[in-house]
Amino acid sequence: MPLFSGFLYIPPMPNEESFARLPGFRDFPPQELAFRQHIFDAWRRVSRRYGFLEYDGPPLEGLELYTAKSGDEIVGQLYNFQDKGDREVALRPEMTPSLARILADRSRSLPKPIRWFSVPQLFRYERQQRGRLREHFQWNVDVVGEADVSADAEVLAVALDGLRELGLDEMDFRARVSDRRLLRAVLEEAGVPSGEMESAFQVVDKVERESDERTLERLGELGLKPTAARKVLELLQAPGLERVQEHYGDRDAVGPVLEDLHRYLEDLAALGLEENVEVDIRIVRGLAYYTGIVFELFDRKGELRAICGGGRYDRLLELVGGESLPAVGFGMGDVVLGELLRDRGLSPHFRREVDLFIVAIGDDLRPLARRVAAAERARGRSVVYGLRSQSVRKQFSQAGAEGARRTLVLGPEEVSRGVAVLRDMQDGEEREVALESFFPDRREGL
Amino acid sequence: MPLFSGFLYIPPMPNEESFARLPGFRDFPPQELAFRQHIFDAWRRVSRRYGFLEYDGPPLEGLELYTAKSGDEIVGQLYNFQDKGDREVALRPEMTPSLARILADRSRSLPKPIRWFSVPQLFRYERQQRGRLREHFQWNVDVVGEADVSADAEVLAVALDGLRELGLDEMDFRARVSDRRLLRAVLEEAGVPSGEMESAFQVVDKVERESDERTLERLGELGLKPTAARKVLELLQAPGLERVQEHYGDRDAVGPVLEDLHRYLEDLAALGLEENVEVDIRIVRGLAYYTGIVFELFDRKGELRAICGGGRYDRLLELVGGESLPAVGFGMGDVVLGELLRDRGLSPHFRREVDLFIVAIGDDLRPLARRVAAAERARGRSVVYGLRSQSVRKQFSQAGAEGARRTLVLGPEEVSRGVAVLRDMQDGEEREVALESFFPDRREGL
Numbered sequence: 001m002p003l004f005s006g007f008l009y010i011p012p013m014p015n016e017e018s019f020a021r022l023p024g025f026r027d028f029p030p031q032e033l034a035f036r037q038h039i040f041d042a043w044r045r046v047s048r049r050y051g052f053l054e055y056d057g058p059p060l061e062g063l064e065l066y067t068a069k070s071g072d073e074i075v076g077q078l079y080n081f082q083d084k085g086d087r088e089v090a091l092r093p094e095m096t097p098s099l100a101r102i103l104a105d106r107s108r109s110l111p112k113p114i115r116w117f118s119v120p121q122l123f124r125y126e127r128q129q130r131g132r133l134r135e136h137f138q139w140n141v142d143v144v145g146e147a148d149v150s151a152d153a154e155v156l157a158v159a160l161d162g163l164r165e166l167g168l169d170e171m172d173f174r175a176r177v178s179d180r181r182l183l184r185a186v187l188e189e190a191g192v193p194s195g196e197m198e199s200a201f202q203v204v205d206k207v208e209r210e211s212d213e214r215t216l217e218r219l220g221e222l223g224l225k226p227t228a229a230r231k232v233l234e235l236l237q238a239p240g241l242e243r244v245q246e247h248y249g250d251r252d253a254v255g256p257v258l259e260d261l262h263r264y265l266e267d268l269a270a271l272g273l274e275e276n277v278e279v280d281i282r283i284v285r286g287l288a289y290y291t292g293i294v295f296e297l298f299d300r301k302g303e304l305r306a307i308c309g310g311g312r313y314d315r316l317l318e319l320v321g322g323e324s325l326p327a328v329g330f331g332m333g334d335v336v337l338g339e340l341l342r343d344r345g346l347s348p349h350f351r352r353e354v355d356l357f358i359v360a361i362g363d364d365l366r367p368l369a370r371r372v373a374a375a376e377r378a379r380g381r382s383v384v385y386g387l388r389s390q391s392v393r394k395q396f397s398q399a400g401a402e403g404a405r406r407t408l409v410l411g412p413e414e415v416s417r418g419v420a421v422l423r424d425m426q427d428g429e430e431r432e433v434a435l436e437s438f439f440p441d442r443r444e445g446l
Numbered sequence: 447m448p449l450f451s452g453f454l455y456i457p458p459m460p461n462e463e464s465f466a467r468l469p470g471f472r473d474f475p476p477q478e479l480a481f482r483q484h485i486f487d488a489w490r491r492v493s494r495r496y497g498f499l500e501y502d503g504p505p506l507e508g509l510e511l512y513t514a515k516s517g518d519e520i521v522g523q524l525y526n527f528q529d530k531g532d533r534e535v536a537l538r539p540e541m542t543p544s545l546a547r548i549l550a551d552r553s554r555s556l557p558k559p560i561r562w563f564s565v566p567q568l569f570r571y572e573r574q575q576r577g578r579l580r581e582h583f584q585w586n587v588d589v590v591g592e593a594d595v596s597a598d599a600e601v602l603a604v605a606l607d608g609l610r611e612l613g614l615d616e617m618d619f620r621a622r623v624s625d626r627r628l629l630r631a632v633l634e635e636a637g638v639p640s641g642e643m644e645s646a647f648q649v650v651d652k653v654e655r656e657s658d659e660r661t662l663e664r665l666g667e668l669g670l671k672p673t674a675a676r677k678v679l680e681l682l683q684a685p686g687l688e689r690v691q692e693h694y695g696d697r698d699a700v701g702p703v704l705e706d707l708h709r710y711l712e713d714l715a716a717l718g719l720e721e722n723v724e725v726d727i728r729i730v731r732g733l734a735y736y737t738g739i740v741f742e743l744f745d746r747k748g749e750l751r752a753i754c755g756g757g758r759y760d761r762l763l764e765l766v767g768g769e770s771l772p773a774v775g776f777g778m779g780d781v782v783l784g785e786l787l788r789d790r791g792l793s794p795h796f797r798r799e800v801d802l803f804i805v806a807i808g809d810d811l812r813p814l815a816r817r818v819a820a821a822e823r824a825r826g827r828s829v830v831y832g833l834r835s836q837s838v839r840k841q842f843s844q845a846g847a848e849g850a851r852r853t854l855v856l857g858p859e860e861v862s863r864g865v866a867v868l869r870d871m872q873d874g875e876e877r878e879v880a881l882e883s884f885f886p887d888r889r890e891g892l
Contacts, residue, residue: 019508019510020508021504022504022507022508022529022535027501028502029552030501030562033499033500033501033502034500036502045826048828049826050829050830051829054479054480055474056473056474056479056482057473058472058581059567059581060468060569060581061468062465064465065465079506079529079530081528083468083571084525091506098473102475111844113833116476135506143833148835150834151833267816271816271817271819272820320465352499367712370716370717371717374716374717377496380491381495382495382496382497383495383497387592401557
């Protein structure tokens, strides 16, 4: 809408809404920031425990990094635009393409396997719904350069340990794992033409949310005969490993995949994680680049969306112009996880805290308060004092608001004797301390 | 350029450039990430030492948050676009408007002064030059709700301590401080009409980079008589406090400002920072919303751009629809600071490290390796083992590449005796340890 409409200039209205936060974005005032940091800290501790190194990339990337390689769903939800240099760019909707791009130049000189993690903020323009945001932070953990299924197990172990580190246990969550090659073999056997395979994956992906009739109908649309469609549906209704083994175990395309899955489960058992994991061939994952084992983590009550998703993507690095390297990884967002932690009473108690608040009785002593503060801060302690002239009562009230563990009271009489009064704010105990003790290196007087 | 040109479809060329990083953006592979983290850690430690709480906001904001209140320079360099809901949005070029917006809803319920800090990534579409990036991370520290000049001093102290925390000292940097009200009084006195004051500030801002003739000419263009222009230039050539005091100290608009500046310098002296600070009335700062004392930090050699800039902005919160609250703060970027640290040899040595690498002699022992790893990780240690079947030599070589402090060697003979060999990778010392010691809570055998 042009501001000049004919000869009538309509000035822009002052509008409180103009300065509102964009819908789907979050502010993090200190209490929310502390909760976010609590999650990030756990993610970082666990990553390091498994020998992963942290990396990061830019939040803005060339659009083409996503259009060819990510799933249709993501590309339809990109925050993309043309920059002032006429480049087509997008806010990153996921981290894996950036990882592949960063490694494309460097992987040859790095010892394998490469174990990297990151905690990027990601952006998607989704239709606004309750609990659906347009940004989130996502823990990304990847092992690059190892094709063995033990790398898949290691990566899932990291994800599960990330949840346990935050206080969740096997009663709270479970991992559902599958292998895209398995589902592909089953669907091929049932008569899905290879050109319809992606569509068939989408039918499977939705099977838990749709009626049996609708699923049969959709499978029929993909070219399956009614008997074959019914057989696929039955399999999807009892989606564990046994049934697949029983019905398809002797097929060429299925045998080696089942063997991989069995080794995967054994590795997870050796890591003590068997209780958390179940095979479920309905797990597909939305991203186009997955090639093998895929997994999702869910809350056991089934109230929330997936907490985490990941899998093997052996061809992505090559696709962005890098070395051909197998890779496996996951992304875990902070939003669904945060909801789960809050539901389970696992969000940490937030409180402000400083080591020391210095109370000056009279303005003449405010410079001394600053000198003591500087000395204590040089020792690494957190120290606050009033920034304006105010009554002792107000200073104590501010000490309380700041969460001071101790106060140091500088009074004229005490200072003239070379001391000050240190008060423990928990038990109220007071004692005199020599002012000299704050300046042990100084010869001159106070 | 349309892809369909007449009836000739020209397919997009596969192009390695498509997957390049955008110009002006940085990747952070682990070594660079570690350097960035080293800086962030120092910033956070110092912030907490002064009682500041961390917050964050979204990297994307409504465009109007910047167009009315930031400087022209920033607005001309915005990454702005229309989102899929037809909102005019921009990647944040600075943090202060977001802070003002976040506080607008909350400040009434918060105890004053509000001490908040943040480490956001910021974005500007600047013309590409050596060393000029289009993003950086910026330490933002603000005291909101305190008009007293001691808040200005406190905020500058935080900035200076941030540099000292990273190993820099007064030989490396200095703070140049001024007060916009002072410069305004001087320029008014010299005959600059109030409508030209912003332009006059820009002349002053550039005086160090331009010839005297050019500066006189530009002051003339703003309406100054040659004598007045020469007097202003002389002042800008000896820009300390004495000269201003001498020539303008008795003016109504100048006296109280000088008094504030003296108290500011006294407060900084009490904090032990007098060596780092000099008054320089040429310091203006580019942002439109500053109202009082402003400052910049520079490397003493004068080789780099400003490390940090800040000042008082007493009207911004009101402008975005919040409570009328005085405020003072600064932003310190990671790019110039990083250059300075590297110049001074103050970037930390990067090395990969894990506590333990487990070597399995024979594939039969790989499950045991996993169980030991899981047990050690549960104790918080970082543990890595080979993810594929490989020779003992290769496993040791991987242990070296991972920076393992110790290796645990699981051999069939030792394991049959219930032990394994722990080797210190620094001194090569080896000793046998009981496998039981890894699983103290387990009754059953290994």
